[in-house]
Amino acid sequence: MRSFKVVLLGEFGVGKTSFGVRITEDRFDDQTTATLGVAHFRATVDSLFDGRTVLEMWDTAGQERYRSLENMRLYVRDAKAAFVLFDVTSRYTYESAVRIVEQLRSDFGASKDILVALVANKADIEAKQVDAEELAEYAKEAGISVFGFASCKTGFNVVDMVRHVAAKLNELPPENQDSAAAAAKITMMPVQINPHKKIPNNACCS
Numbered sequence: 001m002r003s004f005k006v007v008l009l010g011e012f013g014v015g016k017t018s019f020g021v022r023i024t025e026d027r028f029d030d031q032t033t034a035t036l037g038v039a040h041f042r043a044t045v046d047s048l049f050d051g052r053t054v055l056e057m058w059d060t061a062g063q064e065r066y067r068s069l070e071n072m073r074l075y076v077r078d079a080k081a082a083f084v085l086f087d088v089t090s091r092y093t094y095e096s097a098v099r100i101v102e103q104l105r106s107d108f109g110a111s112k113d114i115l116v117a118l119v120a121n122k123a124d125i126e127a128k129q130v131d132a133e134e135l136a137e138y139a140k141e142a143g144i145s146v147f148g149f150a151s152c153k154t155g156f157n158v159v160d161m162v163r164h165v166a167a168k169l170n171e172l173p174p175e176n177q178d179s180a181a182a183a184a185k186i187t188m189m190p191v192q193i194n195p196h197k198k199i200p201n202n203a204c205c206s
């Protein structure tokens with residue numbers, strides 16, 4: 001069993017908590033409350049490769065006033081992957097996500113080789129302000145290999161992207177695993193992702 005700390009990042013209201021809930025409970029809530037402080041999800045992912053993978057998924061407030069550098073440094077410390085989310089109907093949240101990706105490796109002090117996944121959430125809504133081409137172009141330029149449209153509401157692409165990340169983390173040499181997180185035994189909604197669930201065909205990841 002391998003365990004990795006992963007963090008959720010993005011502007012407030014983009015769907016970070018919804019992402020954690022979709023992954024761990026496979027449901028969606030229309031009325032979420034803004035996250036205060038830091039929350040935690042534990043997601044057990046059936047790896048397609050070598051057994052099972054536990055993602056210790058951390059969720060925090062997107063609101064600017066909670067994002068002091070000190071908080072962010074503590075938050076991303078030892079994280080092996082970051083899901084950076086934005087809301088496809090809001091240009092502002094996309095620009096914020098781009099900034100966060102830059103900050104991750106600089107100001108926030110994440111490991112240079114932290115795996116970044118860029119999630120264009122709320123893809124169920126028609127009025128998009130970022131298109132697939134722009135997303136792919138930016139991802140390429142920023143060296144982000146896992147990116148794509150997703151919807152926590154319908155479930156579209158969410159599990160798929162998480163599985164891609166889990167698979168990539170599993171390729172890391174064993175000394176990279178987060179044994180501290182594995183030992184911590186923080187329990188919150190341990191849910192097995194069903195490996196046989198049908199996933200829509202799409203081109204989420206390269």
Ligand SMILES: Nc1nc2c(ncn2[C@@H]2O[C@H](COP(=O)(O)OP(=O)(O)OP(=O)(O)O)[C@@H](O)[C@H]2O)c(=O)[nH]1
Nearest residue numbers: 012013014015016017018032034035062122152153
């Ligand atoms: N249509 C649609 N709405 C979504 C989706 N994901 C989240 N939402 C809604 O967007 C709102 C904000 O979602 P949250 O998950 O609370 O967002 P958050 O990023 O955790 O917000 P903070 O905790 O304030 O940073 C809620 O009303 C959700 O129901 C989605 O994929 N589609």
Ligand SMILES: [Mg+2]
Nearest residue numbers: 016017034035
């Ligand atoms: Mg939240």
